Amino acid sequence: MGVIMINDLIKSTNLISVPSEYAFPAKPEDLNMLSEKEVEHVTLPVIDFSFLSSPGERSKIIEDLRDACQYWGFFMVVNHGVPESLKKDLIDSCMSFFDLSPEEKSAYRGKYKLDPRIVLDHGTNLNSGVDSVSFLRDQFKACVHPIFGSPPKPEGIKVKKKKKKKKKTNKKIDLHEILCEYTKRSREIMKELLKEIMEGLKLDEDDIEKSLELNSGAQIFSANLYPPCPQPELAIGLPPHADHGLLTLLIQNDVDGLHIKNKEKWVAVNLIPNSIMVNTGDHMETLSKGKYKSVLHRAVVNNKETRVSLVMTVGSSKETDAT
Ligand SMILES: O=C(O)CCC(=O)C(=O)O
Ligand SMILES: [Fe+2]
Secondary structure, eight states, X not given: OOOOOHHHHHHHHOOSXXXXXXXXXXXXXXXXXXXXXXXXXXXXXXXXXGGGGSHHHHHHHHHHHHHHHHHTSEEEEESOSOOHHHHHHHHHHHHHHHHSOHHHHHTTOOSSTTSSSOEEEESOOSSTTTOOSOOSOEEEEEEEESSOOOOOOTTOEEEEEEOGGGOEEEEEEOHHHHHHHHHHHHHHHHHHHHHHHHHHTTOOHHHHHHHHTTTTSOEEEEEEEEOOOSSGGGOOSEEEEOOOSSEEXXXXXXXXXXXXXXXXXXXXXXXXXXXXXXXXXXXXXXXXXXXXXXXXXXXXXXXXXXXXXXXXXXXXXTTOOOO
């Protein structure tokens, strides 16, 4: 039978209401809490990565990073050097991965979360056995560093690309190769940002590198897919949570859905083209002695479009497991 995920279920059954196990939240007074209309949209602090190589600008960026980490725990990085085409190919190939038939997907199912094999999951509860509802998300997760694990098929996955005049062609994109490239590039970005963040905290960079064991520390990739939901106010993609590692990098398609908790209020994030969103996690909160909080965030769903987010988390091996 294979791995049937929410995306498969929604596509195959033409749902008109949320199945009871996905109904969230349980309390009637919370019903409006998830509506996009109820939350204010904010623009996060923007960090221009290209300025880090210019000595005159670097100290200003360190200061901006300090403020962003302290007051938001979230920021947008622009001019990061990851080509838009790489991001797009990665999103497309992950979407194609989710679109594989349940039988094809089952070949990728791994056993352990930190195994360098693919873990496919759906409707996952964050606290197994405690949460009574499942979430409207499909996810695949892989450990990509120090051992690189990605879909094993070297020939890659065929990606349906829409060409002009709506003609579809199949271009072969190798998910393994693209993910490998994005892993390397995102690792460089994270290491550079960590250096500046540590400098802002007045922690010694060499000691940090050693103590965090950044070269052997785990890096986890996870792809989240939130299918359109007939009753978005009755379901949640991912409930409020904080991330475990040091830093999380997030790229996504053009569909809104991320909310973050800022000054006791939920706010929606305005997307900035060609940017990477970064947030600080639990490990950073510990390292900064509580100065940089691991901020709560959640993903809501909508009734029109599929949302895809790609999350890369770095930290020491025990701390990094993303949600
Ligand atoms: O999909 C999103 O925007 C959030 C994903 C997330 O927070 C996570 O995977 O930890
Ligand atoms: Fe998260």
